Amino acid sequence: MTSLLPQPVRPDLRTTITQLVAHWVHVAPDAPAIRYGADEMRYGELSARADQLAALLAEHGVRPETAVAVVLPRGPELVVTMLAVLRAGGYYVPLDPAYPVERQRFILTDSHAALVVTDAAHADKLPADSPPVLRIDDQDSYDPADGVRTPPVDATPDGTAYLIYTSGSTGRPKGVVVDHASVTELVTAEPRIAVAPGDVVAQLAPTSFDASTFEIWGALCRGGTLVLFDTTVVGIAELAAQIRRWRPDWLFLTTGLFHLIVRYDPAALDSVGCLITGGDVLSPEYVAEATGRTRLYAAYGPTETTVFASLHAVTAPPGDRVPIGTPLAGMHWRVLDPQLRPVPDGEIGEIFLGGVGVARGYHGRPELTAEHFLPDPFSPEPGRRMYRTGDRGARRPDGALDFHGRLDRQVKIRGFRVELGEIEAVLRRHPDLADALSVAVSTSAEEKRIAAYAVPHPGRQVNTFALRAWLGERLPGYLMPATLVLLDDPPLDPNGKPDRSRLPAPWTARADLANLPDYCAPATDLQRLLCEVCAEVLELDQVGVDDDFFELGGDSLRSVWLLERLRSVGVEISAGEFFGGPTPRDLADLVGTRSARTPEAARWS
Structure with a gap:
């Protein structure tokens, strides 16, 4: 088969994602590229599989600036597909398979996706009016018998790498267009987050969340090993076990997850080389607890500025506020007043971000793009733009930036905007x-x-x-x-x-929540304990034995808190068991009947 490997280049030159990956394929083809459970894929195999799929994508019409929706679960094939789309010259649109059909339909239509790459398990769940579908688990299509026929066209640094969607205030999600140069600058120019060859980078974020950009390409563009964490059902115990198993050199955690792991198992962070956390306001108390266990960075950056725009190295317990730090290499920020004039240090203004990481704009939304991406008068390069974040900030005497909330009603929930x-x-x-x-x-x-x-x-x-x-x-x-x-x-x-x-x-009173079943009081000590802990975690006055945790306002992060709270009082329930029956009665029956019990849990049966 004719190799489609792009010409390898020095990693310090302005280039594309595919060329940076090709560099490591060229110099270290047998180095581990991806690990997932017991499986390992080396750089040479990753490249060969991406070559095959890229050729197939080209045969299906993928060319430079072609949008390809990727609807795949976590696993090596997801990464292979993303690389193959880029090798074919197109750009990927990550689409979470768990999204409701209407959300999928909107993204597929708004992105003008020419093709959907998925697998048999998810193909039938796509909207009926989806673009043409290519199933990667169709082996006859995935591995052409007569070899590669249509060589892919490698992208340029200014070419689009991905289109990722964020929440929109009008009810219409916004697609953020990010080019190759923005990604390669992120992973090569900033020394604070420079992955070294052979470093282990944990991949935990959903691909529909832009932190995955740093995880995936930060590893594969720098010769690192990408370890895909199992996130099917995750509690703190499961996450901590994976951290201890893989001992990642690089780990990103959203603020909420960081707070929970520091609260319930801070020693797990001793196995992490560098931890980056962000997405919401950090608790100084939890940051202080993590200080000294690992190299720790507080991160800040909207999707419109390619994952991270600034970092703060936490080297000592913070005061009453954790700053969001100083800009990444190639980036700059300004704190401006409503007339776009710089405000003095210590005064609060709006944060504007400029530099190579600033996205191209919003897909198909020229007016919205013009409103938020303004000409950058502070850049020495003509034609550069700065992004109006809507965040309020103030410059500290040491040059770092403090975050002071929003100018509008945008919020962060569990790391998502x-x-x-x-x-x-x-x-x-x-x-x-x-x-x-x-x-x-x-x-x-x-x-x-x-x-x-x-x-x-x-x-x-x-x-x-x-x-x-x-x-x-x-x-x-x-x-x-x-x-x-x-x-x-x-x-x-x-x-x-x-x-x-x-x-x-x-919240507060269960009686104030509409359409709940009649309250049923617990009948055993174990049921009573479970109801009390559920009420504590949900911040309600009481919870009935037949109340569904999620119907009462629970979410994935709060479920993690619940499981750890139960573990602290001797009731061991796994995340998978909890999701299978999230009522106190279900959980009590589970603890009372399962054969394998911990000594502490046995006293409740």
Whole structure:
């Protein structure tokens, strides 16, 4: 078979992702590129498989600037496919297989994807009106019998590498266009996050989340080994076990997950060479606990600036605020007033980011792009733009930047960017609703939860369980409200506009939650314990023995907290067991009947 390997180049030159990977294929073909469980793929094999698939993609019409949607679960084939799309000159659009059909349909249509690459398990779950589908597990298609026929066309540094979608305030997600040069600058120019050949890089983030860009290409463009963590069902015990097994040199954790692992198993971080955390405001207490266990960076960066824009090296316990640091190489930030003039150090203004990491803009949204990507008067290079973040910040005396919240209603939930207006816009499309509001509520768990308030049309009966199911068909999991509250009328301010500050508290009393089953009290000590811990984690006054944890507003991160809280009182339940029956009765029956018990758990049976 004729090799399609791009010409290898020095890693310090402005180049493409594919050329950087090719460099390591050329110099170290037998080095491990990907590990997943017991499986290992070396750089030479990765390249050969990507070559085969790239040729097949080219035969299906993939050319430079062709969008290819990738709908695959975590695994080596996902990485092979992403590299193959780039080898064919196209760009990938990561699409989470768990997204509801309506969300998938929007992204496929908005991205103008010419092709969908998936597998047999997910092909039948795609929207009926999807673009042409290529199944990679169809071996006859994946490995052409007569070899490579149509050589792929390698991209240029200015060519698009990926298109990733974020929440949009109008109800329409925004596709962020990122080119090769932005990615290669991220992984090659910044010494603080320079992966060394042979380093182990943990891959934990979903590919629909831009942190995966650093994990995947930070490893493969630098000769590292990408270890795909198993995230099918993860609790702190499972995550900590994987950390101890793989001992990654590089690990990224969202703020919420970082807080939980420091709370319940901080010693696991002793096995990490460098930990990068960000996505929301960090707790100084937890940061102080992690200091000294690993090299620690607090990271900041919107999707529009290619993963990270700034880093803060935590070398000592912080004060009452953890700064978001100083810019990456090739990037700069400015704190400006409404007239786009720099504000003095210590004063709060809006954060603007400039440099090579700034994305091309929003796909198919020229007006929105012009609003957020402005000409950069601070750049020495003509034609450069700066990104208006909407974040408030202030420069510290040491040159680092402090984060001071948002200018709008955008929030971070479990590391994901959430436009509350998107949730409201989708709810308002429900035929039985006259209006909808949503807010992010800070909780005692150092995180935020989304509460949505629905106002039915007069005379319409709305069931919140049915409404949640309807919403789940249209929004990905990270945008789903933790609770839905029905209102007769929204509170208004003197100008007749919704006053979100006067909305009723969404949590505290179980009785205030609509459409729950009748309360059933626990009958045994174990049931009582489980109900009490669920109530503590959900921040409710009580939980019934037949109440579903997720129907009461639980989410994936809070479920991790619950399992660790139970473990601390001697009840061992795995994440998989919990998701299989998330009511106190189910969990009590599980603990009481399973044959393999810990000595502590046995006392509850």
